[in-house]
Amino acid sequence: MAVLSFLDYERSVARPGFSRWLVPPAALAVHLSIGQVYSFSVFKNPLLALKAADGTLWSLKEIGYIFSIAIAVLGLSAALFGKWLETAGPRKAMFVAATCFGSGFVIAALGVTLHSLALIYLGYGVVGGVGLGLGYISPVSTLIKWFPDRPGLATGLAIMGFGGGAMIGSPLGTKLMAFYKTSDHPPIAAAWVTMGLLYFVFMMFGVFTVRVPQKDWKPSGWTPKPSQSALISTHNVDVNSAFITPQFWLLWIVLCMNVTAGIGILEQAAPMIQDLFKGSVSPAAAAGFVGVLSLFNMAGRFFWASTSDFIGRKPTYMIFFTAGAVLYALLPFTGTDHLNSVAFFVLIAGLLISMYGGGFATIPAYLKDLFGGYHVSAIHGRLLTAWSTAGIVGPLIVNGILDYYVAQHIPKQEAYPVILHIMAGLLIVGFLANLLVRPVAERYWVKTTIPVTVGGEA
């Protein structure tokens, strides 16, 4: 369609004079929107209270699947559509992401109105999930192309937005439901239609603003330095070849272990602090603890990804895995039975969550170092299946152990040291995987002539 020709790759090539500093806000507009998924829990209780015409109610488990489907589809769509994104360009991919994410809300709102859980799964879970996956990876390679001098900072900025999205989505959802309740509208459905429209418009700002650099563009005054590390490749690897390298699967383990360990805290943050400090932390204070973790999560994404530009990606993950394992092992000792220090507990948990966020934000630059910038979004998309896996494995470990302790009538607080020490063990597995990462063998390099710069991209 001619009207949509502005989405074509050629139309999104930057004209002379375009500032690269307009690209991070475009990426942020997308990530701040799709990050809403992590605030989905604000709709749980209203959905639980929603009665069908015959008086039936949904169970917590049924409602829990909405979020799980969305995250699973995020990983799948990022893996499936990553290669298409590399040829279609970021603008078209962001447009599809905005359309899917926005319309997902509207379909789910129809599901609420008709009391159809299947429609909610389809809307928010499947259609919205495709928006999440495409939106998550769409700005990555573009940012790396615009910031060959600081790829960690650039991708860290965008992925920080995903952490911040929940902070916007949570109060927005709550306030919209409260508003529609007082104005005699169905609160959840009306809030979701409004959010779908608002997020679509906000993401369209990203669609219109994003540009790809002209071929051979370089930042003013920047000359590629000779590589300081063998892990920073001067060659490109295409997505299919990358998928069969040991490096891809080692990084898959690195991401999966880091995320699984982080979920160990995030999943149980509020009950954990209340159980470890029985009687001294109120439910309101526990909710405050979740807020503190969100701030550390967001800040960690920017801090660690930017730091990795200076100290390197492999050493950054070494810090996550060594310091993380020690901190996880120490965390149970801050409870009432030992140090009895809430402040120490919050500080350690905050540091751990900053490294959880940092792991997400640093991985695109690590991929770019190893595989070049040629297919980095597509490779990143496939690597995100590690996130989907961790999203299933992490809660399974935590809830499985907690359920066992409850079934055996053992106090729940005695389960936390076991859980946290398992998380420390997972980080040691991640440490070993990271230790084994070596430069990609020559046989995987792209043979055709693709212009490459050291620390740059195709």
Add this chain to the structure above:
Amino acid sequence: MSSKIDEEKKGSPMLIALAWLLVCIPAAWGIYNTALNAMKLFR
């Protein structure tokens, strides 16, 4: 030099500031709300 180093004029600082403002305002609102919530831990 064959590469197109951006020797041309830079983008409008006003436009860049506006773009950043557009994303920073909702982000700041979200951080403010989260910080308010986090304060409950210290009361």
